[in-house]
Amino acid sequence: MKLERIAESNLRYAVEIQAELFPGESAEANYEDSLEAASPFEYYLIYEEGVCAGIIGIYSYPEDPDSAWLGWFGILEGFRRKHLGSRALKRYEEMAAARGYRFVRLYTDAVNNDAAIAFYKANGYLGEPYLNPQDPACRQYPTLIFSKSLTSDALMPWNSRSIHLTEQIAKQRKKESCLPKREAAFR
Numbered sequence: 001m002k003l004e005r006i007a008e009s010n011l012r013y014a015v016e017i018q019a020e021l022f023p024g025e026s027a028e029a030n031y032e033d034s035l036e037a038a039s040p041f042e043y044y045l046i047y048e049e050g051v052c053a054g055i056i057g058i059y060s061y062p063e064d065p066d067s068a069w070l071g072w073f074g075i076l077e078g079f080r081r082k083h084l085g086s087r088a089l090k091r092y093e094e095m096a097a098a099r100g101y102r103f104v105r106l107y108t109d110a111v112n113n114d115a116a117i118a119f120y121k122a123n124g125y126l127g128e129p130y131l132n133p134q135d136p137a138c139r140q141y142p143t144l145i146f147s148k149s150l151t152s153d154a155l156m157p158w159n160s161r162s163i164h165l166t167e168q169i170a171k172q173r174k175k176e177s178c179l180p181k182r183e184a185a186f187r
């Protein structure tokens with residue numbers, strides 16, 4: 001497995017891969033933000049034997065310097081059930097540990113997402129509902145936070161602190177509204 005950082009040169013391709021993995025959602029604004037030198041976001045294309053197999057990201061929130069967050073992670077259909085996802089997740093954890101993070105976290109849909117939920121649990125992540133009254137999107141989009149300790153320290157629950165879900169959804173929608181409607185690239 002090889003990771004290739006998303007850059008200007010492969011941004012369009014990364015957006016196409018993301019659209020296949022997450023139809024109806026857009027990570028393009030996140031990917032563009034990651035191109036800035038001081039960005040807390042890094043996204044990578046995942047390659048297996050020279051073929052793009054998925055996408056993965058790592059970022060952090062300034063208000064929680066102990067946690068690395070997994071972003072826009074997905075493995076393309078033809079590469080699933082071959083342990084590539086678990087290997088990529090392990091690589092993310094290694095990257096986070098090397099940068100001094102104590103915890104790794106992610107958020108995902110709580111509804112109609114049984115395979116992803118089972119995957120994170122099988123990889124040692126503990127889930128909790130995201131119920132932040134100051135983040136209105138969590139009422140409209142039931143969300144789970146999954147966390148894992150990278151050290152011998154006890155896992156600190158997220159306890160519904162803000163993950164800025166409302167802002168993320170607005171960012172996605174703003175970018176989607178600026179783009180022309182396009183055909184699905186992989187159908």
